[in-house]
Amino acid sequence: xxxxxxxxxxxxxxxxxxxxxxxxxxxxxxxxxxxxxxxxxxxxxxxxxxxxxxxxxxxxxxxxxxxxxxxxxxxxxxxxxxxxxxxxxxxxxxxxxxxxxxxxxxxxxxxxxxxxxxxxxxxxxxxxxxxxxxxxxxxxxxxxxxxxxxxxxxxxxxxxxxxxxxxxxxxxxxxxxxxxxxx
Amino acid sequence: xxxxxxxxxxxxxxxxxxxxxxxxxxxxxxxxxxxxxxxxxxxxxxxxxxxxxxxxxxxxxxxxxxxxxxxxxxxxxxxxxxxxxxxxxxxxxxxxxxxxxxxxxxxxxxxxxxxxxxxxxxxxxxxxxxxxxxxxxxxxxxxxxxxxxxxxxxxxxxxxxxxxxxxxxxxxxxxxxxxxxxxxxxxxxxxxxxxxxxxxxxxxxxxxxxxxxxxxxxxxxxxxxxxxxxxxxxxxxxxxxxxxxxxxxxxxxxxxxxxxxxxxxxxxxxxxxxxxxxxxxxxxxxxxxxxxxxxxxxxxxxxxxxxxxxxxxxxxxxxxxxxxxxxxxxxxxxxxxxxxxxxxxxxxxxxxxxxxxxxxxxxxxxxxxxxxxxxxxxxxxxxxxxxxxxxxxxxxxxxxxxxxxxxxxxxxxxxxxxxxxxxxxxxxxxxxxxxxxxxxxxxxxxxxxxxxxxxxxxxxxxxxxxxxxxxxxxxxxxxxxxxxxxxxxxxxxxxxxxxxxxxxx
Numbered sequence: 001x002x003x004x005x006x007x008x009x010x011x012x013x014x015x016x017x018x019x020x021x022x023x024x025x026x027x028x029x030x031x032x033x034x035x036x037x038x039x040x041x042x043x044x045x046x047x048x049x050x051x052x053x054x055x056x057x058x059x060x061x062x063x064x065x066x067x068x069x070x071x072x073x074x075x076x077x078x079x080x081x082x083x084x085x086x087x088x089x090x091x092x093x094x095x096x097x098x099x100x101x102x103x104x105x106x107x108x109x110x111x112x113x114x115x116x117x118x119x120x121x122x123x124x125x126x127x128x129x130x131x132x133x134x135x136x137x138x139x140x141x142x143x144x145x146x147x148x149x150x151x152x153x154x155x156x157x158x159x160x161x162x163x164x165x166x167x168x169x170x171x172x173x174x175x176x177x178x179x180x181x182x183x
Numbered sequence: 184x185x186x187x188x189x190x191x192x193x194x195x196x197x198x199x200x201x202x203x204x205x206x207x208x209x210x211x212x213x214x215x216x217x218x219x220x221x222x223x224x225x226x227x228x229x230x231x232x233x234x235x236x237x238x239x240x241x242x243x244x245x246x247x248x249x250x251x252x253x254x255x256x257x258x259x260x261x262x263x264x265x266x267x268x269x270x271x272x273x274x275x276x277x278x279x280x281x282x283x284x285x286x287x288x289x290x291x292x293x294x295x296x297x298x299x300x301x302x303x304x305x306x307x308x309x310x311x312x313x314x315x316x317x318x319x320x321x322x323x324x325x326x327x328x329x330x331x332x333x334x335x336x337x338x339x340x341x342x343x344x345x346x347x348x349x350x351x352x353x354x355x356x357x358x359x360x361x362x363x364x365x366x367x368x369x370x371x372x373x374x375x376x377x378x379x380x381x382x383x384x385x386x387x388x389x390x391x392x393x394x395x396x397x398x399x400x401x402x403x404x405x406x407x408x409x410x411x412x413x414x415x416x417x418x419x420x421x422x423x424x425x426x427x428x429x430x431x432x433x434x435x436x437x438x439x440x441x442x443x444x445x446x447x448x449x450x451x452x453x454x455x456x457x458x459x460x461x462x463x464x465x466x467x468x469x470x471x472x473x474x475x476x477x478x479x480x481x482x483x484x485x486x487x488x489x490x491x492x493x494x495x496x497x498x499x500x501x502x503x504x505x506x507x508x509x510x511x512x513x514x515x516x517x518x519x520x521x522x523x524x525x526x527x528x529x530x531x532x533x534x535x536x537x538x539x540x541x542x543x544x545x546x547x548x549x550x551x552x553x554x555x556x557x558x559x560x561x562x563x564x565x566x567x568x569x570x571x572x573x574x575x576x577x578x579x580x581x582x583x584x585x586x587x588x589x590x591x592x593x594x595x596x597x598x599x600x601x602x603x604x605x606x607x608x609x610x611x612x613x614x615x616x617x618x619x620x621x622x623x624x625x626x627x628x629x630x631x632x633x634x635x636x637x638x639x640x641x642x643x644x645x646x647x648x649x650x651x652x653x654x655x656x657x658x659x660x661x662x663x664x665x666x667x668x669x670x671x672x673x674x675x676x677x678x679x680x681x682x683x684x685x686x687x688x
Contacts, residue, residue: 009609016356023359023374030371037639041366041373044627048359055352062348097407110404114601117576121593129593133580137573145569155570163581171235173585 010063017056024049109144116140128178130168134160187536188310194537195544200243203236207244208545211251212552216259216560217571222252222508223617224399227391228578230515231585238519239534243541245515249508250302250542253451253488254549257294258560261287261480270451270487273459277472277479284475288557292421293429293477294484295553301437301485302546305492308441310539313528316500320525325632326643330650330657332626335503337657338446339618341664353606354615360385361623368631380591387514388586390620393596394613395507396579398603400572405608408568429481432462436485443486444493444505451487451494451506458486492542498523499535502625507614510621 003011023045030042095103120136127135134156141152164183167173177183194200214225225248233241253270260271261278274294281290323331336358340350363374364384375381436458443454462482463472472479494505502524504510516523521531528535553560583596606613630641637643644650 005609012605012609012611013352016352020355020359027362027373030366030373031369033639034369039368039631039634039639039641041369041371044630045359045362045373048355048362052352052355052359055348055355058348059346059352062346099408101407103405103407106405106407110401113404114401117597121580121590121597124590124593129581129584129590133577137577140573140576141569145567147567147569152570156573159574159577163577166232167581167585171232171585173231174588175581175584176590 006063006066010060013056013059013063017053017060020049020052020054020056022049024053112144113140116144124176124178126178127180128182129175130160130164130183131178131180184310184314187314187532188540190533191536191538191540194239194533195243195540200240200537200541201544203240203244204247204541204545205548207247208251208254208549209552211248211253212255212549212560214248215252215255215257217255217566220399220575221256221395222249223391223511224395224575225249225252226508226511226515227388228396228575228582230388230511230518231582233515234518234585238521239537241519242512242515242534242538243545245512246538246542247545249512250488250491250545251549252508253491254295254298254553255560257298257480257484258291258557261290261294270455270490271483272452273455273483274480276459277474277476280473280475281477281480286475286477289421289425289477290480291557292554293425293481295550295557296421296426297429297433297436297481297485298488299546299550300433301440301489302492302542304434304437305441305444305489306539306542306546309492309496309542312445313496313500313539316496317525317528320501321529323525323649324636324647325629326636326647327649327653329626329629329633330644330647330653331501332503332622332629334653334657334660335497335501335622336615336618336626337660339615341660347661349610350612350615353612354619357616357619357621358623358626359619360390361620362627367624367628368635380589384624385595385620386586386592387620388511388518389583389592389595390599391511391514391617392579392583393599394603394606394616396575397596397600398607400575400579401600401604402607403568403572425477429477432478432482433485435462435465436482437489440486440489441493444490445496446505451490454486454490455483459483495539499527500525502527504618504621507617510617513621 027042027045027049030045031040032042032046034040097106101109116136116139120132123132123135126132137159138152138156141147141155142149160183164175168175168183175183195204210229211222211225214220215222226245229248230245233244236244256271257274257278260274261282264275264279278290278294281287320331336354340347340354361384363381365371365382366373372382439458439461440451440454443457444451459479459482462478463469466472466476466478468476490505491508494509497503497505498509498513502513502522504513513523521527521534579596579600580593583592584590586592603613606616633644634641644654
């Protein structure tokens, strides 16, 4: 099944609705009112959780009811011109982007970059923060963006060096150096 | 007033503050024009760098990034039809058409001139309006502040565009996230699940970096790269006639921008849309709008710059941010141990007036930078996004670590980055979420105090005439547009029919 924008929106709002209900249920345990009748620690989160569940629920219903995209405004209105400008832009950047990558490829890139980012953060206890993120930068530039190895390496070294200088030396932020303890 | 201005000039005109103001506006311009970076992201990710500065210097630099980005955002709108910020969306309509006709230079120059004039006009108005408003707000008790905060939330929800329900949903989500940590009043732990890092709540800066920087990077990766228009130097010269033709549009845009920017949460985007719409209506040459009319660039650009300055009225005078970037700046105030609000004018006059005067200096610097250097800035667009976004990732994550010297902040950025991306994918508005998050602690404090004043009865709000007036205004913000819209549609339909009959359109 394809995840259309409408279904994605409904799913996200449904998740928010569940989150709202969970928040309200948990917060009710904090006490909605105090013994003297004043608002308790749970009052605001219960109220907000309930309101969030209602609003998100309403958005799910609205998303599922929207069968078709709304017809664009009749010509002449400002909204129509903004739409037209957007359409103009979209028409010039169709499925394939300026670097010749299709939507499917870009989706895959996103997943790879997110996974690499997660991997880099998991490597921080070993390599340290700067080196892990430097490795991430290099991997993204060469592996995902297909940039030349030499220029990617130069850019990475310069950027990591600059960050070490600004944060490590000038601002004296105790950046984690990991097991190898370099920078 | 004169004494205060003098104090402001004394503070802002030190070598250190001018230097950091220059760095701020320069970085802001670059940040504004680079795809995937906007003023909110820029201020959020560069905030940790300013921790070593004096508060006034840090805020001058951060504010410089904010209004510098307004200038920079225009460059991408004009050259590649990709607005850096929502406030520059309208500029793409005529700005991009002008660029396609080889008139990118006049489009960029008029937006720099318009932005400068608007900034100066709005700055004078800001200096005139904010202190008296702060004096009035000093009289506000928790009950009135509670009502004002509800008004702020209502305005941001009603003006953010799109469905009211989705705006309200995001505002409530922001408020709910703000309830994590120790409860004010009772001291009870909420939603911490035994994690000591959450005791002081979910930190604001990390959420901002996650939602705006990481979320945007993920979104841009999926969106793909765009082909830039290469700006030639000879296209960059503006004629005197272009300036005189645009002057009325600039003045109107400045006024409209200020009026909308003053409303908490209404912000620059609405101001730019409104001013463009009004400009087109009053223009003698309606047909040229949408086809490269220079007034179609001058008007929204003046409006969004005036609104950016006007955003500081509620931020400084009431402690309620005018928009997403001023919300981040408000977070910066609190990190430096300052509480924005009416007392700030009395307790920190040097800082407030120094900051306000620095806007003037910053805008002069921006005009000097932008008029001759717009083509040079435009060359920045040649930096491949493939290099740019890994640098943004690095800046965001290291910046987040520097906020608390704790890896928890970095993980938090990742979590909110993913959430921010999903919010963008399903088109949920960010501004109400940010405002909810910023206002959350203040809102709850006012709620607890109101409850204490009324001994548990929140209806005490309705005993204060000011609070009732503010709440009535908030209710009107929701109800009146719904009543007016059908009437306006009917009116517009009649006008178009009349126009068609007369051959006007």
